[in-house]
Amino acid sequence: MREGELYDRDLPRCAANHVPLSPVTFLDRSAAVWPERTALVYGRRRTSWRALRHRCRALASALRGRGIGRGGTVAALAANTPELFELHFAVPLSGGVLAALNTRLDAATIAWMLEHCEAQILFVDREFAAIAADAVARLGRGIAVIDIDDPACLHRRAAIGECDYEALVAEGDASEALPPLEDEWDAIALNYTSGTTGEPKGVVYHHRGAYLNAVSNALDWQLTRDCVYLWTLPMFHCNGWCFAWTIAAVGGMAVCLRQVRTHAIVEAIAREGVTHLCGAPTVLTMIDAAGPEVLASLKTGVSVMVAAAPPPPSVIEAIERHGWTVTHVYGLTESYGPVMINEWQAEWNGRDAEARTALKARQGVRGHMLEDVMVADPRTLQPMPADSSSVGELFLRGNNVMKGYLRQAEATEAAFRGGWLHTGDLAVRHPDGYVEIRDRAKDIIISGGENIATIEIENALHRHPSVQGAAVVARPDPLWGETPCAFVELRPGESADANALIAYCRTVLARFKVPRHVIFGPLPRSSTGKVLKYVLRETAREDAEGRSGLGPADSDGETAFDDKHDLAEIRHPPIARQF
C-alpha cells in the first residue's frame, strides 16, 4: 500500500468539514453572539454588531449591483471613519478586493494606482475630493465614484461622486444571498507600498492570510471581547494591520478617530474606556504630550503596539509610569502588518532602566502565526550565528506573508527567492533568539570600509534628554565615502546644540560612528509616522555638494572630533520638503 493510503481513502473535503478561511466570517459570529453590543463608535455614532453586519451586507449587495464580483477592485481614499471599517467587510463579501489608498498621495500617483489595479469603484472622503477629482481626470477612463460625507470633516470639499455612501448602502439588499468564497487563496485586499524609490508595488493579501493574521493579532496581544480598540493607526496602512478583522474575531469594540491628535486621542480614551491602540512612535509622542496630569486622570492604562521604529525610551518610560504597556512589534506591508513581537520576559522587569530599554528596542520573535524567522546571508540563505553581532538579512515565512506583488511577477519572484520573504532589513540575532534590526539594507552607512548601523546612532541620540526624534543617514564624503549625518528634533523648550550632541555621542558610541553633521528641525515623516530617510539622504547629499568646495577639513576622522566640532552644522529649519 502507498504510504499513508489508509488515511487518504474516502476522507475527502466537503462542505461540512472544509470551509475556506475568511475574516469576514468573524462578522457573522459577532453579530450572532453579541448582536446588541457596540461594534463601532465614531463620535456619537454607535453601531451594534447586528447593525454592522446588516450594513456591510447591504453594501456588498449594492456593490454587486454595480458590477463588483470576484477579483473586482474597489478603491478607497478615506479617513479612519466607520465607512472604511465597513468596506473591510463589504468589499470581500461582494467578492471584490479592497484597495485602501494612502490619503497623502498626490493625484498622479493615485491615478497610477487606480489604473494599475483596474479599480472599478472609488470611495472618496470629501476631505480628499479635490485630489481624487484630479486623479480621476488623469485616469482617462470612467470610474464610479462614491462620496463619503462625514459631517465631522472640517475641510469638506464639494462632492464629486455619482452617489453618496449612505445612498449606496440603501441601494443594497442585506438579505441577498452573497456568493460563498470558493478559495481561501483568493485576494481580499491590495496595499500599495509607499515605495521610497521607483514605482509603488501593489501587495496582494488573500483571505487565508487575513484570517490567520487577524487571529494572530488577538493571540499576540491577548485580546478578548472586552477590548476597546482606538483607531490611531490608518486603516489604509496594511488594512490597519488587519485590526478591523481582529476586532470582529474577538467581538470587541472599535473606536474610529478622524484626526490623530493629542486631545482627540486622550478624549476618546477617557470617553470610551479604550484599552488598546496601535501606531508609529509618533502616536506615543503625541500621547506623552498630553502631560502627566492628564494621563494620570485616565482610569486605566492602555496597551499600545508600536511599530515602524523602536519607540523612544524616554517616551515609553513617561507613558508606562501611568500603567500603560508598550509592545514593540515589527512587520512589513508584505506581511499584513506586524508579525514579529517583542515578547516581554517577566525576568526582564528586574533589569535596570537602560537594559530594559535595550531589550524593548529589539524587534523580537515571531508572532503566533508567523511560521518562521531567519537572519541569514542574503545570497546563500545560510543562517547567521545568533551572536548579537553577525548582521544578516531578515527573512520571514508564513501564511501571513503576501500573495505577491500585483502585475510584478519578477519582483514577486525576487521577494520570495529561496522560499522566504526577503525583508530588505538587516538584523542580528541575539543568543536568546530575539531579532534586532540594525538597518534597512540601503540605510547602512559605509564609512572608511566600516559598516555603521544608523539605528545604533539614532538610539544613542534618543537617549539624550533634549532629543525628541532623530534620524541618521549617510552623507557623501570625498575621503571616507560616507559619514553619518544626524537629523534631530529637539523637545519643546530644549536648545542643545550640535557640539553638545556630538560630545554626548562620543561618550556612548565608537568614534567612527559619531555623526559628523547634525541638522536640527522637524523630521519628514510618512503618513504612518515612518521617517522618510530618502528625503534626508537627499538633503544630506545636497548639503555635501554645497560644501564640496570646502574639501575635507579633517583628514583624520578619529582626531577631527577630538577637540573641535567645527563641521557640525546648526541650521533652523533645515528641511522644507514634507511628504
Added chain:
Amino acid sequence: MREGELYDRDLPRCAANHVPLSPVTFLDRSAAVWPERTALVYGRRRTSWRALRHRCRALASALRGRGIGRGGTVAALAANTPELFELHFAVPLSGGVLAALNTRLDAATIAWMLEHCEAQILFVDREFAAIAADAVARLGRGIAVIDIDDPACLHRRAAIGECDYEALVAEGDASEALPPLEDEWDAIALNYTSGTTGEPKGVVYHHRGAYLNAVSNALDWQLTRDCVYLWTLPMFHCNGWCFAWTIAAVGGMAVCLRQVRTHAIVEAIAREGVTHLCGAPTVLTMIDAAGPEVLASLKTGVSVMVAAAPPPPSVIEAIERHGWTVTHVYGLTESYGPVMINEWQAEWNGRDAEARTALKARQGVRGHMLEDVMVADPRTLQPMPADSSSVGELFLRGNNVMKGYLRQAEATEAAFRGGWLHTGDLAVRHPDGYVEIRDRAKDIIISGGENIATIEIENALHRHPSVQGAAVVARPDPLWGETPCAFVELRPGESADANALIAYCRTVLARFKVPRHVIFGPLPRSSTGKVLKYVLRETAREDAEGRSGLGPADSDGETAFDDKHDLAEIRHPPIARQF
C-alpha cells in the same frame, strides 16, 4: 478577461507564503519564545518548553527509525501523564497518526481497534499492561509495544513491551531533520467513538482542523501564556479536546494528573496555581466534594469548561461562590471536542438564580472557529424557527469537523449528507440564537404520541436539593408505548424517596413528563463522565419485563399520579453493570 483573473495571475503559493497549518508548529514557537518556562508538570517532574521540544523531536526521530512515516498509526493505551502529552507532538512530527485509546475498553475491543487502524506501534502504561497483552495476543500479528513506566502508577503490572518509553526517546536524534508536512489535510489523529451500539467508529482528525480547533479553544476561553491547565479531562477523549496543542499555542503550562480524584485535583490546584480545567460534570461534583473550607482556601478561582451534560446547578452555584467560573460547552468526537459555547452575556448576571441556571444549561453558540450551526429538519435540512420549542436536529459545519470515519465511507457520507455534520442531537433554538439540546435522537421518549425530552426531566430532578445526579430513559409500557424512568443518585446523607421526587416533579413539569418510575443508585458512566444511557435503558427494559405481569396499573396517566405514586420504584443498588 475571466472574472478575477487580475489577482489570479503570477501570484502562486510558495514556501514563503503558504505553510500547511499544523498544531505541532506551536511547540517550535513556545520553545523559541519561552525556552525556560515550564511547559509540563507531573508531580515533581517539570519540563521546560525547550526540553519538551527536544524530547518530542527525539521521540519522533525514534519512531521514524522504527518505521513510522506518513499515515502510520501509533496507538497508545496511556494515562494522563507527560508521555501521552508528548505523543501528541512526537507522532505527528514523525508523519504518523496518533490513536489514543480509551483505557477502560476491554481487550477484544482494543484488539479490534488496533487491527482496524493498522497500528504499527502501541504505547502502554503499565497499569494497563495485562489488558494490552491480552489485546495484542488477540490481534494475531506482531506489533511493537513500548512500555510507559510511571513510578507514580500504583497498580503497575509487569512490563510487556520490547522497550521502555525513555529508552525509545534516547534512541532518537532530536536534531534529525523531520519531513515537513506537505498537506494540512493529512491525518494527525484517530479517535474512536465509544459507540453506544454497534462497532466503534474511527474519527479521523487532520492537521488543519487540529490547528484551528486548538486556536479556537484559546479564543473561546481567552487563554494566555499565563494559563495553568490541569488535565482532569482524559487525553484519549478527542485528544483532550485538543488542549495539548492549545497550551502549546499560547505558551501556557500543563499539569498532568494520573488520578482524577477530589484530593489530587485540589492539591494540584493549590500547588501549581491552576487557572483552567475541563471535564464532564462529574469533575465539578468531585471538586465540590472538597467542601467549602478547602475551596475557600485556594488563592484564586479556576475557570472550568464542562461538557457532555449541562452541569448540575447546585454544584455550579457552590463552586462559583468561591470565585470560580463554569462555562458550559458542547461538542462531539466528530468535532474535535467542544465547538459550541455558552457565551455568557453580561446582562444575565442581573437575572435570578433559576433564570441563570436555565441560561447556563443551554449549549450556546458556535465557538470562534466553527463556521456555522443550524437546528433543522433532519430530512429536508430546512432550519427550524428559533422559537425555543421547535425541535430539530443540530447540524455543524466548519474546519473543526472531522475528516471522516476511517474505513467507513458510508457512515462518513451519511454523517455529512447535505454538507453538514449530522450530530444526532435534538435541539431547539432560542430567539436569541442560543441552541439548547433537548435529547439525543435515540434518547427521546415517546409517550402516548407525545415527545418527551429526557433532559428536561433530568434538569428538573437536578434542581431538587437531595439529588446529586439524574438520568432519565424510556421504559417500555404496554399502554403508552414508553414512559419516563428516572435513575437518581442522592447526595450523601440525603434520603429522599421516590414519592417525594415524583411529587416534586409534578410541581415543575407537565404531568405527562413526570417519571413513573424512580430507581436510586450510582449512575453508570463512561470514562469521560457521560452517563451510559444504554445501560439504563436495558435496566429499565428488564424492569418493565419483570413487571409485565402486573399490567398497566394506571390506565390514565394524567390521573394515576394525582394522589398515589404506587408505581414508583425504590431499589438499592439497582445498577451493577459498569462500563
